[in-house]
Amino acid sequence: MRDDEKKHGGARIGAGRKKGSGKFGEPTKVIRVPESKVEPIQNWLERQKRSKQNWAGLLENSGFAVHQPANDSYVSLPLFSHKVVAGFPSPADDYIETTLDLNEKLVRNKEATFLLVVEGDSMQKAGIQDGDILVVDRSIEPTDGKIVIAALDGELTVKRLSVKSTGTWLVPENDNYPPIPVREEADMVIWGVVTATISQF
Amino acid sequence: MRDDEKKHGGARIGAGRKKGSGKFGEPTKVIRVPESKVEPIQNWLERQKRSKQNWAGLLENSGFAVHQPANDSYVSLPLFSHKVVAGFPSPADDYIETTLDLNEKLVRNKEATFLLVVEGDSMQKAGIQDGDILVVDRSIEPTDGKIVIAALDGELTVKRLSVKSTGTWLVPENDNYPPIPVREEADMVIWGVVTATISQF
DNA sequence: CCTTTTGAATACCGTTACAATATTCATATA
DNA sequence: TATATGAATATTGTAACGGTATTCAAAAGG
Secondary structure, three states: OOHHHOOOOOOOOOOOOOOOOOOOOOOEEEEEEEHHHHHHHHHHHHHHHHHHHHHHHHHHHHOOOOOOOOOOOOOOEEEEEHHHHHHOOOOOOOOOOEEEOHHHHHOOOHHHEEEEEOOOOOOHHHOOOOOOEEEEEOOOOOOOOOEEEEEEOOEEEEEEEEEEOOEEEEEOOOOOOOOEEEOOHHHEEEEEEEEEEEEEO | OOHHHOOOOOOOOOOOOOOOOOOOOOOEEEEEEEHHHHHHHHHHHHHHHOOOOOHHHHHHHHOOOOOOOOOOOOOOEEEEEHHHHOOOOOOOOOOOOEEEOHHHHHOOOHHHEEEEEOOOOOOHHHOOOOOOEEEEEOOOOOOOOOEEEEEEOOEEEEEEEEEEOOEEEEEOOOOOOOOEEEOOHHHEEEEEEEEEEEEEO
């Protein structure tokens, strides 16, 4: 076969890169901006891309997602990410990452969830303050490291559960209080695992 | 005088436009950005130049994309008071003090409320941790002592607002950070007042 | 007939180039 | 002395360019 006959391809329809296959997934434009703002803007663009993916993924996995609540209440509030907003604080534009219903976000298992008003400051370091509302899920397995509601001899406490080979402890997150040893599982009734805490100002 | 002798000016040193006399006051660069982001970016640049916005102005043209809920039904969760529950509890029995809908509890003015994810630990003492979700109400007057979301020269921060005769300050609740003086209202745009913070574990 | 290779076709992207303005200021003019 | 002029230089939005990346179907090879 002669060289000039060695041909592949050739003119054809349908060839060529697809539209929207670029890094931004949409048409682009060149604009002129001050030098000092180039990096912030590009960082922001990067975050915009990533955060969209993240939230989508997060919502997917966590089951909070946008799908179900037909008969339940659904109050959609715009949710911003601080990071994303930090550089470009304009509520008017499309910086809204997603919308979120607080009940949905905070309550995974409605039947097993209850709220509790905190008294005392023994969990201050974990961000739990006196007067906070705790969201407690009784369907979650209380494992080592989880913050739990435990009734010790009828005394209700919020502590971090520590299950080690040396024994089980209820550990306050406040240096002024000592860890409490749990001698037997018998003295302790765990009500549930704290999934969130809400402080109102 | 002949026409070709009618001359003004002429070659001379020092002539010409001064550097930095453009709209941005600094060298510029051309960058390519997605079309949908052109306007947001240019709005932001505009605002950076004359960061002259006050609370009222922000409210005016903010145009939040707040999604309206279809209707307000409630998710009632049992709310316990720590004291009351101290006995022995099951959310099913009558230790339940009341029931509470989180959206109702946390969102007073739905149209003016949005959520924000916190970054940083400058408000640790107020129980606001990195990663928390803040509930921000834009309809509440930012007064002395309120925790506010403030954009200082485009930088978004969560701080306690201090309005004294000596001036206005944004005060972090973390000893590692100094209070930030607000020289003029012009530097500062207050997005809203924080009404609650939610930590999830 | 099925799989792999190939290269034309097309989109994308960072940068430069360019033409139209805008600004400045020493000089010519009144 | 005050004003008008126009060369000199900066700025700015957009077009253009060259280099890459991607896609697809025809050609080549099993």
